[in-house]
Amino acid sequence: MIARMASRFLKALGVTVTVGAVGAILLAERARPLRKQKREALPRIARNVAMGAACQAMIAAAEVPATQAVARRNAEQGRGIQHWLGGGMLGKTAAFLAMDYGFYLWHITTHKVPFLWRFHRVHHIDPDMDASTALRFHFADMLVSLPWRLVQVRVSGVDPETLKRWQGFFLLSVLFHHSNTRLPGGWEKTLSKVVTTPAMHGIHHSRKLSEMDSNWSSGVAIWDHLHGTYRDHVKQEDIVIGVDDPQAERDTELLPALLAPAREDGGR
């Protein structure tokens, strides 16, 4: 009885913290904008929300059941990094970090493999960046990335609860670093040592290839520091957000964006 009440309390606390964090991000990007927006906000946000809803449906139908099934087998069979390290706090932390590092590697791959770039490009085409950009992914991208996600879950040996924690952290991180928030004082410098920040990810969304090919982290930021792919010497006001290809303008709109991966001319 007490255990059930404690579990309900923790769940309610988790929901409250998440709702509070999302609200804080949405307020912060309006109160302290990082970059000047070029386009009218509402049509762009509506497009991004529509694309995000399709992605969420795909995640709920395919990614969650598949990754949870592999995570359950990890726990039952005691396999993967988490269980090699004993399955306790050390193992859970290692599995959490392994999931995050797996995503860093995947993100680089989506830029370098032309077939995968066709899908990830749809995300980068957004001509302005704010929290709604975090929703702008092609729904088929969720399917294309599923095999690698299952490899991440299998190799990390993550258990179902730790997987949910990483997914929650990752979702908030993605919302935060896409937001158009100028962090106060030295926060940017300090935070970007640990987690992906809006200024850091803004450089990754630059049209310039030399800038786009940096700051690949999406959750924990240490991967960029460890691999020497971290970049901060770019002024935010000098960044032109988007993709430098002739079809980018057309593919900003909803229907062309959804059709873009099937076209021959959408490559890098």
Ligand SMILES: [Zn+2]
């Ligand atoms: Zn990217």
